[in-house]
Amino acid sequence: MAADPILEISGLTKHFGAVRAADDLTFSVERGQIHALIGPNGAGKSTAIGQLSGEIRPDGGRISFDGRDITHMPTYRRARKGLQRSYQITSLFPDFTAEDNVAMAIQAQQGHSFRFWTRARTDETLREPARAVLKRVGMEDKADLKVTELAHGEQRQLELAMTLANAPSMLLLDEPMAGMGRRETQGMMEILRPLKGEVTVLLVEHDMDVVFALADVISVLVKGSVLMTGTPDAVRDDAEVRRAYLGDD
């Protein structure tokens, strides 16, 4: 495996009062891989995602993306550089339709939006790619439904669709399967699997079947730092990981 990290995190720390959400967090993600981040509740997985996206300001440490220091870069500029995130708790535009939501993601990357005259909803340079993305996640027939009219699983798919909308170079997926049933999870896997090799993914996920099926590399997070990093097989067989997280059965 040639070392070509797209994302390097070194010595990241973040305290919330006495809680160490990130404690000298150090790891890197190789270009084109699906890198899973697992760990018990409170290990600091979502905090890590928040710091990588720029929504949480780290107390110390360094994050570099594509060879550039982004530690203090605002969220919107990271997004423009191709670092896109999804949310554990669905975060959409509830008054808009599914297509509006994706069109918003497309619009974000088409230069500035100081355009005051032409109507956005009939602008095919936004709507056509938006429909294409919806098709890709199997939601083309839901395009005109409002977010509030979508089932939970569909909202999760839309959440993912918005991160995929602009051919990002890296995705930060915070529990994409949260609250989904078996069948919906299978559907989501079918969307994620083809990304392998195309897009780098940092995946936080509780469903171990998903993690072991998709991930190239797994990092185990405990109390804000990385306990170990390895292939799915290595992590599965590691005694310490079993003790800390997977259970001794």
Added chain:
Amino acid sequence: MITRKNLVHGIGLLIMAVLPLAAEAAGEPFLTTVASRVLIYALVAVSLDLILGFGAMVSFGHGAFFGIGAYVVGILTHHSYEATAIAFLPGDWTGTTAALIQWPMAMLVAGVFALIIGAMCLRTTGVYFIMITLAFAQMLYFFMTSLPTYGGQDGLNLWERSTLPFLDMYDDTQFYYVTCALLVAFMAFARRLVRSRFGMVLRGCKQNETRMAALGFPVYRYKLAAFVIAGMGAGLAGALAANHTEFVGPGLMHWTRSGEIMIMVILGGMGTIFGPVLGAATLLMMEETLSGFTEHWMVFLGPFLVFVVLFARRGLYGWLVGTEADDGG
């Protein structure tokens, strides 16, 4: 296509168009003057709706920009009348009464103030935003109160209304139609704006600002631009208000004025553009009729407002238009 929405809009515009004629025919020509006042407040309410209704920016200081617009007209006219130079400007310009200079200047100055005030206020959100916009408006109120050059607490009489080519601003009907045309033009602009890419960004920020940033939008810039546009609209309304009452006073900037404007938007329907016009008409009509019975007429306004807020999601406009009120298009 005849929908409930188009019907309401059509009837509304028709009423606006024929009102002075109807007032004349009914032998109550003063109604035209009352209606002009309604339209002026409608204009400032629509401008607030742009940021309050579409951008969820609860500005409690919108009266400041209304007052600034009025003062620009007041000060220019004052110097023009006295033929004195405007001390705080370079050169020896003695002002003007030409509306084509006064009104754009009112908008420009209000816009500059909105840019400065907005740039600071928009660093905060929620209750802090409400309080800091209120604080800035009160600062301007007290500043004008303590500025004797321009009347201080007593305000400034407008010795002459703005002058427009071919039109007589002292003619109530002509004044009404000028106001009406500017309101309709601003509403058309606002409608265009909220449907544009810029408007979609604004509406996205209202629903989920965190996600907007995560998608790659520098939300602060867009919100600030909207704040400035709204301030300019309020400045234009202020310029008209100065002409309407032929008086400019710090009371235009008082926080109760900002509150009234906000009530107009909420009563009429936030995020609807048409609603604030209804709200302005309703509130001022209530004032006009009820204040005849008691000076504590707001006693009736309170419960009415609570009733509307509780039972109509999009205010009075929502009642009239139904579910179609829900989308800016």
